[in-house]
Amino acid sequence: MKTYRFPRGFLWGASTSSHQVEGDNHWNDWWEYERSGRLPHKSGDACQHYERFEQDFDLARAWGHNAHRFSLEWSRIEPSAGNWNMDALAHYREVIRALRERGLEPVVTLHHFTNPAWFSRSGGWLRSDSAKLFVRYAEQVVTNLGTEVKYWVTVNEPTDYVMQGYVNGEWPPFLKSAWIKATIVFRNLARAHVGAYRVLHRNRPDLMVGFSHNASPIIPCNSGRRRDRAAARLRDLIWNRAFLQLIGIRRRNAPPTARNLDFIGLNYYKRTIVHSSGFGLGAILGRTCQLSHHPDHGPISAMGWEVYPHGLKLVLENFSHFGLPLLVTENGIATDDESLRRDFLVKHLQNLADALDSGVDVIGYLYWSLIDNFEWALGTKPRFGLAGVDYSSQQRSPRSVVEDFSRVCRENQLFLPVAST
Numbered sequence: 001m002k003t004y005r006f007p008r009g010f011l012w013g014a015s016t017s018s019h020q021v022e023g024d025n026h027w028n029d030w031w032e033y034e035r036s037g038r039l040p041h042k043s044g045d046a047c048q049h050y051e052r053f054e055q056d057f058d059l060a061r062a063w064g065h066n067a068h069r070f071s072l073e074w075s076r077i078e079p080s081a082g083n084w085n086m087d088a089l090a091h092y093r094e095v096i097r098a099l100r101e102r103g104l105e106p107v108v109t110l111h112h113f114t115n116p117a118w119f120s121r122s123g124g125w126l127r128s129d130s131a132k133l134f135v136r137y138a139e140q141v142v143t144n145l146g147t148e149v150k151y152w153v154t155v156n157e158p159t160d161y162v163m164q165g166y167v168n169g170e171w172p173p174f175l176k177s178a179w180i181k182a183t184i185v186f187r188n189l190a191r192a193h194v195g196a197y198r199v200l201h202r203n204r205p206d207l208m209v210g211f212s213h214n215a216s217p218i219i220p221c222n223s224g225r226r227r228d229r230a231a232a233r234l235r236d237l238i239w240n241r242a243f244l245q246l247i248g249i250r251r252r253n254a255p256p257t258a259r260n261l262d263f264i265g266l267n268y269y270k271r272t273i274v275h276s277s278g279f280g281l282g283a284i285l286g287r288t289c290q291l292s293h294h295p296d297h298g299p300i301s302a303m304g305w306e307v308y309p310h311g312l313k314l315v316l317e318n319f320s321h322f323g324l325p326l327l328v329t330e331n332g333i334a335t336d337d338e339s340l341r342r343d344f345l346v347k348h349l350q351n352l353a354d355a356l357d358s359g360v361d362v363i364g365y366l367y368w369s370l371i372d373n374f375e376w377a378l379g380t381k382p383r384f385g386l387a388g389v390d391y392s393s394q395q396r397s398p399r400s401v402v403e404d405f406s407r408v409c410r411e412n413q414l415f416l417p418v419a420s421t
């Protein structure tokens with residue numbers, strides 16, 4: 001047996017986001033698009049977490065977690081421009097209190113994909129004052145909740161948000177290859193981060209403020225082929241570095257001119273293999289390889305994503321070069337195969353431990369997700385939860401993986417037969 005010990009105070013827990021669990025979020029843009037039929041599924045009651053949060057946090061406590069990540073729903077807090085819903089803020093104060101009562105450190109996200117409908121209807125992140133409006137929201141939040149929370153995530157997966165909404169056209173506002181708009185939105189999200197960082201810190205200087213990045217190691221299809229290597233490098237720059245560059249964080253010992261990031265949140269799900277072919281973007285950035293092209297690939301999840309645990313170590317090592325603490329803000333698998341879920345978790349934790357062993361500063365690991373939830377354009381079919389949710393009765397049923405994860409959370413260590421690496 002090999003024992004991996006995690007650092008003292010390591011954060012262990014799970015993540016959720018407002019629109020995916022709360023239910024009845026009818027002030028936001030996703031809800032509007034769901035109703036208009038533009039999105040194939042309706043979030044409806046989701047997991048009724050807005051009402052059931054205490055019961056859900058009881059599970060987290062019973063499982064030995066000491067942290068929990070959730071997001072504030074901007075559209076509840078500011079349902080129309082400049083009008084603040086004090087009840088919504090009071091609700092989130094209760095949520096934070098409920099977490100603290102159960103010994104769970106709150107990790108609070110300000111923006112997790114959804115926007116207030118009024119904001120989107122008037123141009124959303126293309127608005128030249130979008131960052132200012134976001135910072136005004138952050139200011140309200142900080143005035144009402146600021147001193148109670150130490151860990152903040154300003155924006156969840158800005159790169160993914162822009163790609164899905166403005167390049168792939170799969171998420172609101174469904175624009176395809178709108179590269180100029182994508183750049184504007186990306187820049188505004190970076191400004192929003194920096195503005196929110198300052199406002200949050202004004203209240204409590206010891207805060208830890210970061211953003212969450214959907215981190216994927218970008219691997220050339222054929223490492224002996226120069227074109228593939230060049231495409232992988234460029235893609236890595238755009239996907240994994242551009243947002244950090246925009247907010248002024250450069251690699252390797254170059255201290256930021258003004259501090260605007262305390263940790264990097266990493267969401268890790270899969271690797272990206274790229275093959276450069278033809279002309280234009282396909283040549284420069286490469287095309288993502290179909291897994292059938294790599295017959296030695298790992299198991300495939302219900303999302304069609306390859307299980308590639310070593311990728312977690314790769315991204316942790318890669319992002320450690322920015323010289324900031326790292327927090328795994330999401331990592332999980334959608335599957336109905338519980339032995340695959342267990343294997344996924346154990347192997348990813350092992351890679352996390354390996355990264356720590358090699359000196360990477362990781363401060364916590366938050367599993368995606370606490371409970372099954374509304375997986376955006378795919379609806380409720382993908383099952384990511386540590387507990388399953390029966391959407392007709394809203395019953396939560398802990399899955400077998402909970403036993404393994406709880407042991408790690410409680411003991412702050414991982415036992416493994418050496419051969420299982």
Ligand code: FCB
Pocket residue numbers: 017020156157160214267330368375376384
């Ligand atoms: C991440 C999102 C999260 C969830 C998982 C599966 O990219 O941040 O909301 O959808 O994927």
